[in-house]
Amino acid sequence: MRFKSQRANAQLPEVNLIPMLNVMMAVLAFFVMISMTLTAQEGVNVQLPGPSEAEVPEQQTTPDPLIVELDEQGQIAIAQIPLSPEQLNPQIQAYLQANPQGSVFLVANPELAYEQVVQVLSQMRQAGGDRVSLAIE
Template sequence: MGFMRSRRRQVNSQIPEVNLVPMMDVLMTVLTFFIIISMSLTGQQISNLRLPQSVAGDAEPEAEIVAIDAMVVGLNRDGELVLDNELATFSQVTQQVRAYFAQNPDGKLIVKADRELSYSEVAGLLTDLRAIGGNRVSLAVE
């Protein structure tokens, strides 16, 4: 009987214990690193602009839309075009967009429009810019 007890203790002591805390620390560090990197690559921020909410079930995930070298055009709540945080006319924007697409054939153009604008204003700008850039023009949502 005493022999069986000691054997049972010996078997239990051979089961290795896995400490998950260091692995979780490493995973959280890596996750934090990728979150910070992805936030810094999402492009320019335009001041005083609130993006509309995204619709559930979007066809394209945002990660595919946002490119590192994407050109960003803003449309503020007053309907004014913003390029590099400065107000611009439509002819200035189209000139910059054409020059950008000439230098970057695979580049993307992202339109950031304020959520308080009417759909017709945003759709009109998107239509005009897509006449220049085709399917490389995207609307940013958050």
């Protein structure tokens, strides 16, 4: 008579990890909460200045920029007064000497060729340096 092997009917044991992970997370949460309550909270007392103690810097007003207009015929004008290219640089230099914080803007007609705009802008930069820029509407 032969005995049947118990191995054939036996199932492999399973390890159920979910309850073990639940317990581990509860223990971890407990230790985190305890460590947070046991640490001493340190702070520094700071007295912030009130509005009367603060220094208010004086307002620096920037002068109005000098607007150089370039129309569709390539004519240069400042404040609606036509100028020749030779008269432009002395006007810019005089403005920048009178207004050290001032800036000069070139407002060109959109229909004008870009080459003409670049020529006038480079001429203006010779007089005003980095305070000359092209304004776009």
